């Protein structure tokens with residue numbers, strides 16, 4: 238469905254070597270050096286790569302809804318014009334530019350980009366896109382997988398942010414090293430001496446952004462987790478359940494007015510089977526039974542069947 242191009246080690250051409258020895262060619266040399274740091278490119282064109290989507294993928298615009306206004310490919314978000322800039326994504330070992338196909342609809346000639354949220358919704362049962370987009374930013378699926386593994390290994394979000402920073406920095410240092418082999422006359426080439434534009438491009442997500450990505454992944458998979466937890470019914474026909482209060486202290490919001498921490502819940506109610514596997518959980522305010530009745534009933538129904 239996608240093609241990923243990585244510019245990890247582009248070989249220097251004879252033109253590049255010639256530009257190094259030139260007297261008044263500082264600018265071309267800088268430009269050539271900068272080529273080593275351009276982001277990887279991720280092409281996204283589901284309509285052309287999944288034949289079954291032809292005559293299925295529809296224009297999501299209001300005027301075309303439910304009118305079978307099918308889409309066809311007409312261009313790319315490849316940065317050739319100001320309106321066609323690709324989306325920037327955080328990647329694991331390099332920044333990534335998402336170059337998406339632009340589609341046009343049959344009935345009203347509306348243009349829709351292939352990473353439009355409504356298009357991705359139509360694809361949800363076909364394939365998972367190799368990226369996740371937020372309002373202004375985005376990440377590759379690799380980054381999301383890494384974040385989830387780190388969180389499951391009990392690393393804090395700030396520790397994860399640090400690990401990602403180091404990964405990217407060592408990848409950048411690797412490119413500087415390759416570059417210094419091809420251009421031995423260029424001295425003092427290291428991540429810290431690169432142009433500000435390149436440094437900004439090679440940035441990593443903040444703690445908050447990493448947290449948001451993890452939570453988005455969690456909510457997306459919540460039904461799957463719940464189903465799996467409920468299916469973990471034990472063999473000895475007993476379960477244990479209780480409220481725990483400590484964990485709820487960390488779930489809340491900082492109020493803008495007085496900067497005070499406001500807890501959103503009093504406790505976490507947790508149900509375990511005889512193996513200690515979690516069958517269900519719910520955050521609650523107060524310990525009344527009515528707060529947890531739905532959870533108990535959900536767990537009870539597969540046990541009875």
Ligand SMILES: [Zn+2]
Nearest residue numbers: 296301342347
């Ligand atoms: Zn349309």
